[in-house]
Each structure stands twice: as structure tokens, then as C-alpha cells.
Amino acid sequence: MSVEKRLAELGIKLPEPVAPVANYVPFVIFGNMVSISGQVPFVDGKPAYTGTVGDDVSMDDACAAARLCGINLIAQMNAACGGDLNKVKRIVKLGGFVSSKNGFGQQPIVINAASDLMVEVFGDKGRHSRSAVGVSSLPLNVPVEIDAFIELE
Numbered sequence: 375m376s377v378e379k380r381l382a383e384l385g386i387k388l389p390e391p392v393a394p395v396a397n398y399v400p401f402v403i404f405g406n407m408v409s410i411s412g413q414v415p416f417v418d419g420k421p422a423y424t425g426t427v428g429d430d431v432s433m434d435d436a437c438a439a440a441r442l443c444g445i446n447l448i449a450q451m452n453a454a455c456g457g458d459l460n461k462v463k464r465i466v467k468l469g470g471f472v473s474s475k476n477g478f479g480q481q482p483i484v485i486n487a488a489s490d491l492m493v494e495v496f497g498d499k500g501r502h503s504r505s506a507v508g509v510s511s512l513p514l515n516v517p518v519e520i521d522a523f524i525e526l527e
Contacts, residue, residue, distance in 0.1 A: 377459035380495055381448075388449045392416050395513065401454045403526075406463070408454045412471070412521040413446035414514065415439035424515040428478035431517045436472065437487040443520040444488035448495065451524055465492045465502040466523040473517045474508045481506040488520050 381388065392413065394400055401410045415422045415438075423439040425431040431439070447468075448459070455461040470485030472478075485506040492500035502522075512519050 377462065377495060380497075381459075384494060386445060386448075386495075388452055389417070389446065391449045391453045392419070392446055400450050403454060406526045407466070408451070408522075408524045408526060410447055410450045410454070410522040410524065412469075412519040413443045413450065414512070414516040414519050415442040416446060417442070421514050421516050423517050425517055426473050426475050426511075427484060427517050428475040428480075431473075433480065433483070436484045436517050439516070439518040440470065440472075440484050440487035440520065441491050443518050444491040447488070447520060447522050448491075451522075454524075455526065461527050462496060462499060462524055463527045464525040465496060465500045466525055467503045468492070468505075469521045470504065470506045471509050471512060471519045472506065473510065473512045473515075478508060481508045484518060485520065 398411055401408050423435055427436040452459050472481040472484050
């Protein structure tokens with residue numbers, strides 16, 4: 375099944391890829407690998423969620439923010455693949471950052487929302503290595519940021 379059909383089945387419409395907010399590019403292609411810059415939970419160019427997980431952001435909202443980061447990653451992948459997500463051979467790694475209060479230890483559960491999305495969309499190609507790191511703050515006060523490495527056909 376094509377990735378586009380799978381996205382449609384899941385009811386996911388990819389947004390326009392988010393433009394960088396500083397001096398970097400959204401992705402870099404090197405050989406058959408793509409490094410995708412950290413994506414945050416933006417909708418229409420604005421943060422959909424702000425705050426600190428375990429303080430003023432609930433686990434449900436944190437997971438929704440991580441899933442939104444995953445959707446924004448897929449939008450960047452789509453741009454890197456020239457609009458053909460079937461060129462994605464493998465999601466190699468996700469790097470997840472969770473703005474969380476001191477003592478919060480559930481970052482892996484938050485980032486699972488993006489990991490689960492990759493498997494839902496790409497099947498076995500979506501299984502990846504990963505990190506899930508707690509940080510004191512993230513840009514624009516968002517609760518989650520996720521970057522990725524992917525391999526192209």
C-alpha cells in the first residue's frame with residue numbers, strides 16, 4: 375500500500391512543511407540519508423501546545439504534541455522526497471526532546487506517540503532507533519521537539 379493511501383486511511387492530511395525559525399535548513403540530504411531538523415507541534419505556523427510536561431501540560435496533550443511533531447516530520451520527509459513518500463526506505467532514528475519538570479521520567483511515553491505514528495504510516499519501515507530526553511525548556515516554550523534520520527530508496 376502506498377504511504378499516501380495509508381495517510382488517507384488514518385485521516386492525516388500533511389501540512390505545508392514548517393519553515394525554519396532561525397539560521398538552519400529544514401533537512402539535509404547526504405547520499406541516500408536525510409537529516410530532518412527538529413520539528414515542533416506547529417499548526418498553521420504557530421505552536422499548538424506550550425508549556426512544561428508534568429507541570430502545565432498534561433500527558434495527553436504532550437502525547438498529542440509529539441504526534442503532531444511526527445506529522446510535521448512526515449511533511450518534511452515528503453518535501454525531501456519530492457512529494458513521493460514511497461521513496462522512504464526506513465525511518466532510521468527519532469530524537470525526542472520533552473520540556474519536563476524536574477523529576478518527570480515519562481519522556482519515553484510521550485515520544486512513543488511519534489514512534490507509534492511512524493509504524494502506523496510506514497509499517498516495518500517505520501521501526502527505528504530513538505532517544506527520549508528531558509530538557510528544562512524548548513524553543514517558543516513548546517513541550518516537545520523531535521528530529522529524524524531517514525534512509526531513501
